[in-house]
Amino acid sequence: MNQSLNKLLATFNDTLMASIEASKLNTDLEQSMLYSLEAGGKRVRPLLLLATLNMLQPNQYEKGMQTAVALEMIHTYSLIHDDLPAMDNDDLRRGKPTNHKVYGEWLAILAGDALLTKAFECVSNDHSLTAETRVALISSLSDASGHRGMVGGQTLDMQSESLDVPLSVLEQIHLHKTGALIRFAVHAATIIANTNENEQQQLLQFANHLGIIFQIKDDLLDQYGTTEALGKQTGSDDANNKSTYVTLLGRAEAETILARHVADAEEILAVLSQKYNTTDLDYLLKLFYQRQN
Amino acid sequence: MNQSLNKLLATFNDTLMASIEASKLNTDLEQSMLYSLEAGGKRVRPLLLLATLNMLQPNQYEKGMQTAVALEMIHTYSLIHDDLPAMDNDDLRRGKPTNHKVYGEWLAILAGDALLTKAFECVSNDHSLTAETRVALISSLSDASGHRGMVGGQTLDMQSESLDVPLSVLEQIHLHKTGALIRFAVHAATIIANTNENEQQQLLQFANHLGIIFQIKDDLLDQYGTTEALGKQTGSDDANNKSTYVTLLGRAEAETILARHVADAEEILAVLSQKYNTTDLDYLLKLFYQRQN
Numbered sequence: 088m089n090q091s092l093n094k095l096l097a098t099f100n101d102t103l104m105a106s107i108e109a110s111k112l113n114t115d116l117e118q119s120m121l122y123s124l125e126a127g128g129k130r131v132r133p134l135l136l137l138a139t140l141n142m143l144q145p146n147q148y149e150k151g152m153q154t155a156v157a158l159e160m161i162h163t164y165s166l167i168h169d170d171l172p173a174m175d176n177d178d179l180r181r182g183k184p185t186n187h188k189v190y191g192e193w194l195a196i197l198a199g200d201a202l203l204t205k206a207f208e209c210v211s212n213d214h215s216l217t218a219e220t221r222v223a224l225i226s227s228l229s230d231a232s233g234h235r236g237m238v239g240g241q242t243l244d245m246q247s248e249s250l251d252v253p254l255s256v257l258e259q260i261h262l263h264k265t266g267a268l269i270r271f272a273v274h275a276a277t278i279i280a281n282t283n284e285n286e287q288q289q290l291l292q293f294a295n296h297l298g299i300i301f302q303i304k305d306d307l308l309d310q311y312g313t314t315e316a317l318g319k320q321t322g323s324d325d326a327n328n329k330s331t332y333v334t335l336l337g338r339a340e341a342e343t344i345l346a347r348h349v350a351d352a353e354e355i356l357a358v359l360s361q362k363y364n365t366t367d368l369d370y371l372l373k374l375f376y377q378r379q380n
Numbered sequence: 381m382n383q384s385l386n387k388l389l390a391t392f393n394d395t396l397m398a399s400i401e402a403s404k405l406n407t408d409l410e411q412s413m414l415y416s417l418e419a420g421g422k423r424v425r426p427l428l429l430l431a432t433l434n435m436l437q438p439n440q441y442e443k444g445m446q447t448a449v450a451l452e453m454i455h456t457y458s459l460i461h462d463d464l465p466a467m468d469n470d471d472l473r474r475g476k477p478t479n480h481k482v483y484g485e486w487l488a489i490l491a492g493d494a495l496l497t498k499a500f501e502c503v504s505n506d507h508s509l510t511a512e513t514r515v516a517l518i519s520s521l522s523d524a525s526g527h528r529g530m531v532g533g534q535t536l537d538m539q540s541e542s543l544d545v546p547l548s549v550l551e552q553i554h555l556h557k558t559g560a561l562i563r564f565a566v567h568a569a570t571i572i573a574n575t576n577e578n579e580q581q582q583l584l585q586f587a588n589h590l591g592i593i594f595q596i597k598d599d600l601l602d603q604y605g606t607t608e609a610l611g612k613q614t615g616s617d618d619a620n621n622k623s624t625y626v627t628l629l630g631r632a633e634a635e636t637i638l639a640r641h642v643a644d645a646e647e648i649l650a651v652l653s654q655k656y657n658t659t660d661l662d663y664l665l666k667l668f669y670q671r672q673n
Contacts, residue, residue: 107527116527116535168493173485192466196489197535200461201527203493207500208522211515218511222504225518229501234400234409234494242409242490 088374091367095137095148096130103133103156106209119190119198120205123163127181131374132272133159135297138367139276139290145364147280153213154224154275157206161232162268164202167195169241203232216279223278231271240264249328254335258299265305266298289355293368296352300375303345306331307338312379349376381667384660388430388441389423396426396449399502412483412491413498416456420474424667425565426452428590431660432569432583438657440573446506447517447568450499454525455561457495460488462534496525509572516571524564533557542621547628551592558598559591582648586661589645593668596638599624600631605672642669 088096107120133155140151170177170185171192177185187195210224230236240263247260273294277287310333332341352372356365381389400413426448433444463470463478465485470478480488503517523529533556540553566587570580603626625634645665649658 115539116532120527164493168489171486171489173489193464193538194535196461196464196466197531197538199493200457200496201531203496204522204526204531207518208526211518211522218515222511222514225500226504229497229504233497233501234413238490238494238497239409242487245486245490246408 089367089370091141092134092138092370095134095141095367098149099130099133099137099152099155099159102152103159106156106160107205115190115194116197116201119186119194120202122189123167123180123186123198124159124202126183128159128163129374129378129380130159131301131371132162132268135269135294135371136272136275138371139273140279142359142363142365142368143276143280143282143286150215150279151276153209153215154228154279155272157209157228158268158272158275160202160206160209161228161237164199164206165232165237165241167199167202171195174245220279224275227274227278228271231267231274236263236267237265240267244329247330250330252330252335257330257332257335261299261302262295265302266295269298269301270294286359289359293352293355293359296348296355297372297375300345300348300352300372303332303341303348304376304378306333307341307345308378308380309333311338345376382660382663384434385427385431385663388427388434388660391442392423392426392430392445392448392452395445396452399449399453400498408483408487409490409494412479412487413495415482416460416473416479416491417452417495419476421452421456422667422671422673423452424594424664425455425561428562428587428664429565429568431664432566433572435652435656435658435661436569436573436575436579443508443572444569446502446508447521447572448565450502450521451561451565451568453495453499453502454521454530457492457499458525458530458534460492460495464488467538513572517568520567520571521564524560524567529556529560530558533560537622540623543623545623545628550623550625550628554591554595555588558595559588562591562594563587579652582652586645586648586652589641589648590665590668593638593641593645593665596625596634596641597669597671599626600634600638601671601673602626604631638669 103124104121107117107124136155136158137148137151141148144150166180167186169175170180171187178188179185185195186198190198206228207225210221210228213221216224232238240260243256243260244264247256252260270291273290274287276282277290282290309331332344336344349372356368356372359365359368396417397414400410400417429448429451430441430444434441437443459473460479462468463473464480471481472478478488479491483491499521500518503514503521506514509517525531533553536549536553537557540549545553563584566583567580569575570583575583602624625637629637642665646662649661649665652658652661
């Protein structure tokens with residue numbers, strides 16, 4: 088990772104870990120929350136938020152830090168709940184035992200609930216932003232992560248297990264399940280930077296491409312990656328009878344679509360680079376489609 | 381219920397049911413959310429919020445409606461998750477099958493997640509309030525319902541199963557598990573009405589008594605109520621080896637403590653009645669300690 092993103096990442100990780108203060112009520116709950124926050128995620132969503140904000144308003148990324156923390160908390164809670172026996176029943180996540188494997192099922196459910204709740208607390212208490220900005224961020228974040236967003240997508244995903252879904256449904260699933268939070272990362276940066284409508288639309292379009300790139304890459308890695316590099320079981324889509332870009336289209340066609348979205352995303356960044364320094368977003372885009380885990 | 385509270389209740393129920401708009405993404409998820417919202421709760425938390433606000437600012441209760449909806453959503457999600465097999469494993473709630481019995485475990489988990497998320501969306505989008513007020517409400521609501529509040533209390537409660545906990549721990553559990561949201565109901569009204577510090581403290585003290593009254597009554601009903609009146613299995617505390625006010629203190633002592641908190645709460649209302657019309661809060665207090673379900 089380049090120096091600029093590394094700096095954002097280091098500051099972010101420090102802020103994230105400091106965000107769960109001990110309540111002295113029950114240390115197990117907070118340990119369980121921190122376990123999954125610490126479990127070595129790539130932090131692509133917070134980095135995307137901070138890098139976009141840093142591009143729009145150089146050196147003002149601190150203003151996005153609490154929102155980035157909130158975003159990672161929501162992503163993390165969704166992984167904890169998705170891994171539960173009643174959902175995907177996964178034992179490994181990022182090379183470590185999943186939350187319920189370590190803390191038991193009921194504490195994993197509650198840790199997820201607490202992380203989701205904490206996310207909104209972080210934004211509501213962020214005194215570096217005006218109340219208007221905080222309210223706009225919370226409105227966007229709750230929409231992106233709720234029944235019309237991420238949770239809706241996860242529901243569609245679970246309903247589609249063992250079904251041969253058409254490509255259009257698969258796109259609906261991922262537009263919501265993974266796309267909504269990636270889109271929020273960029274949307275949040277434009278809210279904080281008060282970006283004009285035109286540039287906001289370009290950036291949201293960029294985020295849409297990123298979301299699809301992320302998912303096709305995910306499907307390719309699940310099929311052709313290794314458990315070692317991935318830190319979780321490969322072939323789990325097959326085991327759960329899930330339709331993916333790869334099972335629906337085959338490897339070659341999936342890679343062709345991936346390349347098309349990469350080209351479209353690069354084109355948007357080329358336009359933005361006439362006004363802004365897009366180095367970090369160029370780098371993140373590469374990270375999305377070249378990642379091996 | 382008296383006419384004034386009935387009016388609040390009717391308006392509230394209409395607003396609550398209209399709050400989950402169909403997303404066209406997956407109707408099952410929204411049906412599952414609505415099933416538990418509709419399942420005949422007594423709405424004591426939203427009524428407490430609206431009645432307190434109506435007392436502080438007569439005929440301004442509409443300003444509290446979205447926050448009351450949010451509060452009931454959080455209460456409802458907590459019941460869905462508490463009833464799960466990995467938690468209390470309850471089949472009946474308010475006389476109806478629990479959410480996971482009807483919709484299955486994974487959809488119950490997701491419906492809970494979506495209701496929790498939606499709660500913050502409702503407050504953030506409430507244009508009858510200033511952004512500052514909305515942010516203050518979200519900050520208070522997330523604190524009350526998260527790891528230092530309700531979820532923390534639920535964790536303590538689960539950890540205490542099959543243990544002989546002392547009264548001090550029992551009080552900690554209920555101060556958080558049930559007390560935090562009851563306290564929030566009153567706190568929210570004082571935030572919206574911009575109540576002075578002194579009266580806010582009196583009202584929060586009143587809420588503390590209400591929280592304890594609610595819990596002791598709950599324990600008494602679980603032990604001595606009937607499944608028919610209660611709409612859920614009685615004796616579940618015994619079955620789960622839970623310490624309660626009744627198992628720790630016996631029926632007579634539990635009823636004595638209950639009466640003491642009722643007297644303290646009445647005293648606070650008597651003071652407030654010099655300035656405000658406390659009829660509805662008097663009525664709600666009675667509802668809390670005389671309820672049979």
